Amino acid sequence: MKILTSFSVIKMSEGLRLSYTYTEINEEGVPINNNAQESRFIVQDELKGYSNNIMKYIEEKFLM
Secondary structure, rough: OEEEEEEEEEEOOOOEEEEEEEEEEOOOEEEEEEEEEEEOOOOOHHHHHHHHHHHHHHHHHHHO
């Protein structure tokens, strides 16, 4: 099983990039892959909308 431990969305010239880390554990609950990292560009319109809404919220609530 993989358990998400963190994620971020980064604005890049190519588009939005989703980066995340997770811990993988086996059936006994023992971690077998700690702090694994992956990233990919966001290509789904629905996910782009969610990401933009979160960034807009942060900009309006915390950066103004």
